[in-house]
Amino acid sequence: MPAAVTGIHHVTALASDPQKNVDFYTGVLGLRLVKKTVNFDAPDVYHLYFGDEVGHAGTILTFFPFPEASRGKRGTGEVSAVAFLVPPPSLDFWAEHLSRHGVRFDGPIPRFGEQFVSLEDPDGMNIELVFSGGGETADRLWEGSAIPRVSAIRRIAGVTLLLRDSGPTAELLTGTLGLRAAGREGERLRYNVGEGAAESAIDILTSPGTPPGSQSAGSVHHIAWRTPTGEEQREWRGKILEAGLPVTEVVDRSYFQSIYFREPGEVLFEIATDPPGFTVDETPAELGSHLKLPPWLEPGRARIERVLPPVIVRDIRPRR
Numbered sequence: 162m163p164a165a166v167t168g169i170h171h172v173t174a175l176a177s178d179p180q181k182n183v184d185f186y187t188g189v190l191g192l193r194l195v196k197k198t199v200n201f202d203a204p205d206v207y208h209l210y211f212g213d214e215v216g217h218a219g220t221i222l223t224f225f226p227f228p229e230a231s232r233g234k235r236g237t238g239e240v241s242a243v244a245f246l247v248p249p250p251s252l253d254f255w256a257e258h259l260s261r262h263g264v265r266f267d268g269p270i271p272r273f274g275e276q277f278v279s280l281e282d283p284d285g286m287n288i289e290l291v292f293s294g295g296g297e298t299a300d301r302l303w304e305g306s307a308i309p310r311v312s313a314i315r316r317i318a319g320v321t322l323l324l325r326d327s328g329p330t331a332e333l334l335t336g337t338l339g340l341r342a343a344g345r346e347g348e349r350l351r352y353n354v355g356e357g358a359a360e361s362a363i364d365i366l367t368s369p370g371t372p373p374g375s376q377s378a379g380s381v382h383h384i385a386w387r388t389p390t391g392e393e394q395r396e397w398r399g400k401i402l403e404a405g406l407p408v409t410e411v412v413d414r415s416y417f418q419s420i421y422f423r424e425p426g427e428v429l430f431e432i433a434t435d436p437p438g439f440t441v442d443e444t445p446a447e448l449g450s451h452l453k454l455p456p457w458l459e460p461g462r463a464r465i466e467r468v469l470p471p472v473i474v475r476d477i478r479p480r481r
């Protein structure tokens with residue numbers, strides 16, 4: 162039996178306008194669009210994946226953009242913030258860069274001995290930049306990024322779960338998924354997952370009086386944990402069932418295999434395999450440049466392409 166999930170695989174959220182979403186995550190945050198595909202369960206909607214050069218597990222933030230969607234209402238039972246890791250000396254760069262792009266931010270604010278700034282994406286999703294060490298992934302940074310290498314986002318630093326009651330979720334995180342309790346600051350409990358360059362912090366913020374969130378644009382839909390193989394994923398499936406939680410069969414997501422379950426605090430969890438990754442159907446150089454469909458949706462490509470609004474990645478690289 163695997164002792165622990167090996168990190169955050171990806172986080173998936175909801176957006177409205179896909180072009181604004183791409184402009185923000187590539188042009189302002191400097192991530193790479195590593196895959197342009199559709200929601201496999203509802204192919205009239207894009208599924209956009211952003212990450213490092215090839216979209217390594219642990220760097221991936223994905224979106225389902227519904228162009229007409231209204232804004233979600235943040236509340237309990239969901240992920241209330243997604244944090245990215247950036248090198249500590251880049252604080253001044255980011256303050257200037259965000260201001261230049263008209264992005265308001267709060268901070269720097271201290272938390273667990275580190276500084277972070279808090280901002281919102283175009284749909285009001287809560288993004289944090291955590292200025293911390295441990296960004297030893299510089300060899301995977303995207304050369305075409307809008308952000309100079311020295312200041313670029315390294316990977317996902319962690320997420321915050323906003324819950325009415327921390328107890329049952331904390332028990333699942335430590336007792337079943339193998340996360341490590343890492344302290345408390347006020348109402349915030351911290352758990353670490355993964356080792357070394359894959360380590361992320363999962364915070365539980367408890368707010369018993371806050372109503373449940375209403376998910377729409379700007380809401381995080383789910384968080385996926387990493388597992389190295391399909392064999393371990395099957396063992397995880399057994400372990401989740403043993404913990405008394407209903408879990409889906411293994412679902413083929415082309416770039417990874419997935420199982421899904423709802424944790425006791427109502428947040429949707431996924432466990433996704435590291436392989437095969439995003440270069441399974443595009444070369445590293447071409448990633449994100451074509452609309453990719455899984456084989457079973459290819460027969461409907463002409464109709465899907467008619468329905469989806471065009472989306473482009475603007476080349477906004479600074480001259481250097």
Ligand code: ZN
Nearest residue numbers: 173383385431
């Ligand atoms: Zn997912």
